[in-house]
Amino acid sequence: MNNDNLILSGLMISVMTATLIPALPNQASHAENRFVQSSLSWGNIFRRKPPVGRGSGGSRPTIHGVCVAAPDFGETIWSDRPFIIWQGNLKKIGLSQGIPDATATENIKIGQLYASYTGKPLQLGQTYSWLVAVIDQSWTGNIRFTIMEPQQRQRITNDLQQLEQQEKSKRTTAEGIAFAKAKYFLEQKPPLWSDALQQAYSVENPSPDLVKMREEVIKDLCKSNQPQT
Known part of the structure; x- marks a missing residue:
């Protein structure tokens, strides 16, 4: 060559x-x-059987045809700025401790079939109620829930902070971090369904898998409900 x-x-x-x-x-x-x-795989982690509801017949709370998928009656939750999600048509939503008053609808951010409280953190260990108006602007019913006691809540808070740091070190996306937290909530005993769903709905630009899960999980939670007033 x-x-x-x-x-x-x-x-x-x-x-x-x-x-x-x-x-x-x-x-x-x-x-x-x-x-x-x-x-x-959002669908996989939410396929586990939810805890038996405290509503009529063990179903999720249903008020005049509107199903509240989360929180359940008497559920204990970690978040001190709680979340509610439903299936049906509501006229008004509020949050109160004790008797409803004119301030019940303040600091409520409403999305499509869900809402979040955005005000000052609620008091740990205390019981509150989500208020719903179904027929007109008058309060039709309420869903009571309790914010977790300080010691248990602090343990979970520490776990979540460590989990988030680990995920950020791996450059995990915002949806990936929400996924990890939702999975953690569902692995607790009993599973913290309301907190897990709140993580799923905190993602601003959800993937197709997450969008599909959001639609299906609410249908699954509400499919066997019996009316309750």
């Missing part, structure tokens, strides 16, 4: 190498992204 051919062969090898090398990190990145997405 003469010198010209040797030079040409060398150039061809250099061009091929330059073309292939940059592609490898991208391929690895895409593979990693596919793995991360496949590991966020």
Whole structure:
């Protein structure tokens, strides 16, 4: 082989190498992204059987045809800024401790079939009620729940902080962190369904898997309800 051919062969090898090398990190990145997405199976973690409800016949609370999927009657929750999600048409939603008053609807952020309290943290160990108006603007019914006692809540708070730090160190997405927290809540005994759902609904730009789970889990929680007034 003469010198010209040797030079040409060398150039061809250099061009091929330059073309292939940059592609490898991208391929690895895409593979990693596919793995991360496949590991966020929202449907799988919410397929576990929910705790028996305290509503009529053990179902979720139902008031004049409106099913409250979370919280359940008398449920204990971790969040001191609670969350409510329902199936049906509500006229008004409020949060109160004791007798409802004019301030019950303050600091309530309402989404599509769910709402969150955004005011000052509620008192630990205390019982509150989500108020619902179904027929008109008058309060039709309420769902009582209790904020977790300080010692138990602090243990869970510490676990969640450590979990979030671990996920951030892995550069986990916001949805991935919410997924990890929701999974943690559902692994508690008893499972903290309201808190897990609150994490699922905290994601601003949900993946298709999360959107599908949101639709299906509410149907599953409310499908066997019996009316209660």
